[in-house]
Amino acid sequence: MSALRQAFALTLVFLGVLLATGLLADVSIRANLNQTIDNELLDKFDQIKTDLSRGATYQSIAGSYQSESEHFSVDEFISFKSDTGKIYGYPIPDLYGETGFINLAPYYFHEDEEDEESGEHVESETSWRAYVGRVPGGTLVVGASLRTRNQLLNTLPYAFLFSGGVMMLITLGGGLWFGWRAQRRLSKITHALDQIAAGDLTTRIAPQDCKDDLDILSVKLDDTTQRLATTLQQVRDLSVNIAHDLKTPLTRLRAQLEQTQEQNLKGISDAEGVAAALRKTDELLEVFDALLRISRIQSGERKKQFQQLQLDTLANEVAEIYQAVIEETGRSFSLEINEATTINADRVLLIQALANLIENALRHTPQDAQVTLFVSGNTLGLRDNGPGIPVEFYPRVLEPMFRMEKSRSTPGAGLGLALVKAIADLHQAELILSAPASGSGLSIEFVFAKEQTGAN
Template identity: 30%
Template structure:
């Protein structure tokens, strides 16, 4: 394999590696960060160079220009002998500048001869001087005078050494910066991409059907842990919603199967005996009641969905809770009298809110109906209006703490056999109406019995 071919293959490998890394946000961020850092270091070194070596070079340039003007003036105003005398004094006093004067006879100053290939001032030329111990580089120019030539130069060896050292330090700093960027990218890739990979792996597990999978949260409590906690809470809510939907589906299937099965048996029985025994009005009424049960269940489910999704079209108005409560008492009173229950209304003065009067009436009626339904014969029920809602208290069997959250789910019934009348939508509908009014529903113990606290608005209007 030839060397150029090896370089091409190596360059191709590097390009492929960069393309692979380019797909990663961490490496793109690292490259940008490293490029900005290298640019900053380069700018800093450029400024330092101008303030140090560049300043020394400019100082030499200014000295050369000043001495050139001075020697030209002396040469014009003095005789040759006087000029040579002052020139000898000048060369003895100046150490950092090389001075040499050459006339037709000889060369005076720091050099024994003046090179012939130097440019006239202010242009400058680098030239080599062979001293006794070493060769040294100088930078200078020739100033033509009346009787000769004047060489003015400075030693470039020290400046050259400083430049080399400065460039070496700059290159080393840039290489260290590049290495730091690569190491930072490697660290970020290991840490950040590892955390992101953990989130992706958990998402794949959940996608495969394991809804119980959760993202690991470390002890660092950093931004990734905060994100993981939010995602885990969202997954908990989704899992609860999935189980709730599954429970609702099972409940609907059970209710519909029972009702439709009973309705089918009746229709099949009447179909076989229609010639002998025609269907009477009472039998038709029973079948209509079964159909009404199904339709009522679906209507309640649709109404609950609209309320939970904030899709119910309602215009809030000024509602007197006391007036609505009195209307509800008048409607529910026959049911309470049938069970010989004591139903009392306690009114709070000035109970006015902004809301939907029909929905508020529905929430009050459902709450009282549940209380009358589950309170024993001869029980006591209190209906209390508050400035922001209402409270219903009874001395019935109550609800155990482990079921207080479950009864707020759709179609959940404390009776597993599901033989008693009802749809399991009473409390969910009340809760949806309360949330629709920016309020809430709370179930508390009445010892014995149950307290239902319904808040319809957070603040009074």
């Protein structure tokens, strides 16, 4: 259902609710008015009964409500018939034998009212409400005109129709305007999604200011499109890098195999050539194996092997394994631990990640460099004082197969830090690259989320 049809349907629902509310209000107002009139009649009856018990005469009480004339000109009356048969006030023969509340038709009285058009006095069609009851010495009838009540009740439908009509027009107009506005924005989103589906990932639909849910949805769609574009670009870059990294060793392998074949044709055994070919084959297999490891880690299967792990214990274990290896290269090694926490993690993968970082440090730092493994709260990391990495390359070096050295002549396939990034994502840890406080070198930190940590 379009937004316009929804707005129209909601307007019809509002109209139905308004009509139902009007009917309920009419019933409630009628009941309240009738109850108010009955209460006033009862109060008047009790007041007159009290006055009579205090010595007031029927003549004085009746005279205060109406004149001796034949026609009524007031909105209330009383009538009293004594036990001896004498009547005071306006005579109503049919009522003296009744008890309780009674509705009286207009013909009970000769009441005059002024015609609004001609100005002449005409006989009124106003009905009355009366209460009949016993008082000392006779029967008392107290009555009240229903003119004001009837006028109010006759006005109510018109008031409801007018106010309801105005509200309906305002609601319909507002609903259609909002519906048209929402439909236009939804159409824009739909068109953008069609463009994205057609391959145009540069399409953006979010406004500058977020004001409602549709704006938030637009922002989310733009974020998703941006991430999709980034992912596709990474896939393209990965494909190009894989092609470059595989083409060179495959070309060398082919050349080595051709040389070995020529030697064999000459009857010369080339064991060294075969060994070189095997080494190149192993290098290719290592690349594919690293890619498969990254893929398996990104699938999340290793989360089943998570267990409680103390960061200081992990750091000590890695230091015990790699300190000697680092120092044998002439570099210095130190371990810093400050208020370590416990995390829910895969021990083997974290050791693998730290091993990759140490290998990178050994590969890219001078022999007199300082390598430091550190733990601080929920942070685990490695830093060195080597040449470091330019800040603009921080995001790129975490991508698979990315290498800053464009000639790609040095050992390695650019998968070490990509594997570290995959392990960090698996643990919902933020991987932060920065320069140490000394200003040179590189610091790589795992910052584990709170839900992954616990007090130690």
